[in-house]
Amino acid sequence: MNKSELVSAIAEASGLTKADSEKALNATTEAIKGALAKGESIQLIGFGTFSISERSARTGRNPQTGKEIQIAAKKVAKFKPGKALDEAIN
Structure with missing residues (x-):
């Protein structure tokens, strides 16, 4: 949709x-x-909760070259479904 x-x-x-x-x-x-x-965070009872999570900086690898790269820390949005939504889709 x-x-x-x-x-x-x-x-x-x-x-x-x-x-x-x-x-x-x-x-x-x-x-x-x-x-x-x-x-x-935003909590919608029966639907779910939107929140922010922080990812720490880490070392990654470029898949083409194999070279190590530094990945910066950042904030990411998360969604956790509520009980009613979880039951509706299962």
Whole structure:
């Protein structure tokens, strides 16, 4: 499912127009991005939790040359599904 299909599904389920559904989806994703950028986690009961995890710097290997390279530390977004979502897909 891509973004336009998701917008259509939201519009159909909520009774909103597609334009309003897209605005709602965009506002939701921006709110999630903003909270994660501040280092906060977002917990949606029954759906899951978005959080930030830190990866430490490490040494990797270039697969073409075999030469060792340094991989910088960085923050990554994580999602852990909630119990209801986990049960729905299994």
